[in-house]
Amino acid sequence: MDVPVIGNDTLHVDATPLMHRLAYETAKKVENPNPAERAAGRTSVYDTWLRVEPWMDEHGQSKGVPRIGSLGSGSDYAPLLQRAGVTTFDLWYAVDPKRYDVQWYALYHTEYEVFDIYKSQFDRDFEYLRAVARVSAEVTRSLADSLLLPLGLSDYSQALHKIHHSLDNDYGAALRNNLQNFDQLLEVITEFGQDVDDFERRLVTLDSNNPYIIRQINDQMMLLERAFLDPAGLPLRPLKKHLLFAENANNRYAGSSFPGLGDLLFQIDFDPDPQGRWERVQQHFSVILHTIQSAGATLREVNRFMMETL
Structure with a gap:
């Protein structure tokens, strides 16, 4: 406050x-x-x-x-x-x-x-x-x-769809012309939503008397936000680590969604080296895809990767 x-x-x-x-x-x-x-x-x-x-x-x-x-x-x-x-x-x-x-x-x-x-x-x-x-x-x-943290994971899934819609409205045509995998963004967001749905279904049947299960679930919810950080930071603002939400580069009091993409795409046609800028967009876009997939994976059952590997 x-x-x-x-x-x-x-x-x-x-x-x-x-x-x-x-x-x-x-x-x-x-x-x-x-x-x-x-x-x-x-x-x-x-x-x-x-x-x-x-x-x-x-x-x-x-x-x-x-x-x-x-x-x-x-x-x-x-x-x-x-x-x-x-x-x-x-x-x-x-x-x-x-x-x-x-x-x-x-x-x-x-x-x-x-x-x-x-x-x-x-x-x-x-x-x-x-x-x-x-x-x-x-x-x-x-x-x-609260025994279980009162955090709304489904709201995060809805927010991802909302900011994807905004990105598509603002830059969709340019991104599709320059990124062959732009439509994969909606795919990984949908996959994240499925991970959220699976997680919330597990909440219905969990053993609330088992402190280890409660700790596991709370840790997964509490650490979800951290899963959207990139240690390297945004391409033009390395001290800003959150890939989904940061301040607007032109107004620090206002928020911005997919801020790294917004920074790179702003006035891209006036850049002396637009091709070089688009290469940075492609690199950062790949980081976003990987990060959303990884965030969804943090919500899965902790032994699921073992079963998938075996």
């Missing part, structure tokens, strides 16, 4: 996909700090969040859940995600983006950003600050107390 209250219209969350489900379930438990919203029957933080920021699909239809944004690098979580592969969650109370075309309040990072201004202009009784603290505390408690 960085700045907990920017406005007082709605909760806003940026997170990696593993945290989406937990964010929704937690927001449903926290009382709405806005008395007008409570009077309208929206009693939880989740209710107003869904009203103000519904998540729309590529066809303009609501998914029935609030929107969760991608992570940039404008706060302290960035090295945890990019270097250590720690699944990450950032939240604050925000303004309604449909009412105000602003991202931050005008006094942000000025000498006038002081306690009295916050109390008089943003949150007179600290109700919104308390709501953010409650969401954060409940997320922490749930992660600490």
